[in-house]
Amino acid sequence: MPINAILALEDGRCFEGTAFGATGTTTGEICFNTSMTGYQEVITDPSYRGQIVSMTYPQIGNYGINPEDAESSAPHIRAFVIGELCETPSNWRSSQPLAEYLAGHGILGIEGIDTRALTKHLRSLGAMRACVTTELTCEQAIAAAKASPSMEGMDYVKEVSTRAAYHWQDESRDWVLPNVSTGHAGPYDDLPPVRHRIVAYDFGIKFNILRRLRQAGFEVEVVNSTATAAEVLAKNPDGVFLSNGPGDPAALGYIHEELRQLIGKKPIFGICLGNQLLAHAFGGKTFKLKFGHRGGNQPVKDLRSGKISITSQNHGFAVDPDSLPPEVEVTHVNLNDGTVEGMRHKQHPVFSVQYHPEAAPGPNDASYFFEEFARLIDETKNF
Numbered sequence: 001m002p003i004n005a006i007l008a009l010e011d012g013r014c015f016e017g018t019a020f021g022a023t024g025t026t027t028g029e030i031c032f033n034t035s036m037t038g039y040q041e042v043i044t045d046p047s048y049r050g051q052i053v054s055m056t057y058p059q060i061g062n063y064g065i066n067p068e069d070a071e072s073s074a075p076h077i078r079a080f081v082i083g084e085l086c087e088t089p090s091n092w093r094s095s096q097p098l099a100e101y102l103a104g105h106g107i108l109g110i111e112g113i114d115t116r117a118l119t120k121h122l123r124s125l126g127a128m129r130a131c132v133t134t135e136l137t138c139e140q141a142i143a144a145a146k147a148s149p150s151m152e153g154m155d156y157v158k159e160v161s162t163r164a165a166y167h168w169q170d171e172s173r174d175w176v177l178p179n180v181s182t183g184h185a186g187p188y189d190d191l192p193p194v195r196h197r198i199v200a201y202d203f204g205i206k207f208n209i210l211r212r213l214r215q216a217g218f219e220v221e222v223v224n225s226t227a228t229a230a231e232v233l234a235k236n237p238d239g240v241f242l243s244n245g246p247g248d249p250a251a252l253g254y255i256h257e258e259l260r261q262l263i264g265k266k267p268i269f270g271i272c273l274g275n276q277l278l279a280h281a282f283g284g285k286t287f288k289l290k291f292g293h294r295g296g297n298q299p300v301k302d303l304r305s306g307k308i309s310i311t312s313q314n315h316g317f318a319v320d321p322d323s324l325p326p327e328v329e330v331t332h333v334n335l336n337d338g339t340v341e342g343m344r345h346k347q348h349p350v351f352s353v354q355y356h357p358e359a360a361p362g363p364n365d366a367s368y369f370f371e372e373f374a375r376l377i378d379e380t381k382n383f
Contacts, residue, residue: 003134005110007052007081007118008141010129010148015118020085021102021109023134025141027148028052028078030130031316032119034295037063038361039098043080043107044071046160046204047272047314049246050151052130054081056119056295061086064094065101071206071360075101076160076246079108079132083115108132126290127151127316151316152288156247157255157273160204161225168200168222170207172214194219196238196377201225203245203255203273208360213241216370226254229261239267239377242274244356249276249286249317256280263348267380269373270352272315275343278352282345284323289339292316293354296362299335300342300355308335311355312362318354319343349380 005019009030030052033042039060042053060082080102089097102109110132122128131145178186195217200210202222213220221235225245232240240262259281262268270278276286293313300311319340321330332342332353344351357366 005108005132005134006136006138006141007110007113008131008133008138008145009121010142010145011125012142013121014138014141015113017110017112019109019134020099020111021080022106024108025131025133025135025144026052026078026108027129027131027144029127029151029316030054030081030122031127031292031294032056032115032122033314034297035312035361036296038296040065040069041071041206041208041361043075043077043102045206045244045314046072046076047244047246049076049156049160049204050154051077051246052079052081052132053077054113054115054118055083056115058083058115059086060084061098062089063091064089065096065098066091066093067095068093071208072160075105075107077107079110081113081115081118081132082109082111083113085109085111108134122291127288127292152248153251154247155251157203157225157245157252160246162202162222163224165221165223165227168210168214168220170210172211174215191215192217195374197221198239198241199223199232199235199237200241201227201243201274203243203277205243205245206356206358206360208358209243209271209356212358212367212370216374218370218374227258229258229265232262233265237266238381239269239373241373242268242270242277242352244272244274244314246273248288249273249280252277252280263345263350267349267373267376268351269369269376272354272356275352275354276315276317276319278350279319279324279343282328283325284328285320286317287320289316289318293334293336296359298355300332300366301335302332302342304331309365310363311341311366312359313355315354349376351376
C-alpha cells in the first residue's frame with residue numbers, strides 16, 4: 001500500500017507525495033539537478049553530502065541501478081525527490097530497481113512531486129533547508145527544516161574523504177562497442193602506459209575521475225583531505241590533483257594552508273571544490289550561489305579561445321573574481337550568470353575548473369583537461 005510522504009521547505013511551503021525507498025525523516029539543503037540521465041551517478045556523488053536532491057527530468061528509475069555506474073561506495077544524498085518513479089526498469093545492465101537500492105541504503109525517496117513548481121520556487125527564492133518525512137505533519141516538517149543546519153560553514157569533506165591513502169587500481173578501461181572498421185574488438189579500450197605519477201587529494205572524489213586520470217596515463221595515489229603539503233611532497237609526485245567535494249569551501253581553512261604551501265612546488269590541477277580551495281589558497285574568497293549549478297547542460301566560455309563548452313556541474317558556491325590577486329587569471333566563465341568557471345596562475349603551473357570534466361553524468365566537451373594536465377607536467381619537467 002502506498003505510504004504518504006511530505007517535502008517541507010523552511011519558508012513554509014509543503015509538497016505532498018508518495019514514499020519510495022526508505023521511510024522516516026531526514027533534513028538537508030534542497031537543490032535541483034537538470035540532467036536528463038545519470039541519476040545513479042548523482043545519488044552516489046560525494047559532492048551531494050548533506051543535500052536533498054530533486055531531479056527536473058520527469059521520470060526517474062527507468063534504467064535501474066548498475067554497480068559499475070556508482071561514483072562512490074554508497075549514496076551520499078539525504079533524500080531523493082522526483083516526479084515519477086519507474087518501478088520496472090528496462091536495461092540489460094540493471095541489477096535492481098532504484099527504490100530497492102535506496103531502501104537498502106536507508107535513503108528516503110518521494111515521488112508525485114510537481115518538480116517544475118519546486119524548481120521555479122528554488123530559482124526564485126534560492127536554496128533552502130528542507131525536510132522529507134513519512135512521519136511528521138506539514139507543520140512539524142517545516143519546523144524540522146528550520147532547525148536543521150545551514151550548508152554555509154559546513155565541513156562535509158571530513159565525512160567523505162578516504163581514511164587511508166591508496167593507489168587506484170580498479171577497472172579503468174573505457175567501455176566501447178566492438179567495431180570492425182575502427183579495429184575495436186571491445187568491450188574495453190586498452191589503457192595507455194603510465195606517463196606520470198600524481199597524488200590526488202580526496203575531498204569527495206568520484207570514481208570516474210580516477211578512471212579518466214588513469215586513461216590519460218596517470219598513476220594515482222589518493223590521500224586524505226588532511227594530508228599535509230610536506231607529506232605530499234615527500235612522495236615526490238609529478239603533479240597534484242584536487243578533487244570535487246561537498247560543503248562550504250570557506251570552512252576548510254586547514255586545507256587552504258596546505259595547498260598554499262604546494263603552489264609553485266608541483267603542477268596542480270583542481271576541479272569543482274578543488275577550484276574553490278585554490279582560490280582561498282591564492283588569498284581569494286568564495287560566496288554561496290542563489291541556487292547553484294547542478295546538471296549536465298551548463299554553458300561555459302573559455303575566455304582565451306572563445307570556445308563554448310557544455311559542461312557537467314555540481315556546486316553551490318563560486319569564486320569571487322574581485323578577490324583574486326593579479327597573478328591569477330580567470331580563464332572560464334559561466335554563460336548563464338557570468339560566474340568564475342576556471343582560472344590559472346600566471347607564474348606557477350597551476351590551473352583549475354569549476355566543473356566536472358570526467359562527465360559522469362554529462363557531456364564530454366571538457367575531457368581534454370586531463371591531457372592538458374599531462375602536458376603541463378611534461379612542460380614543467382622539461383623546463
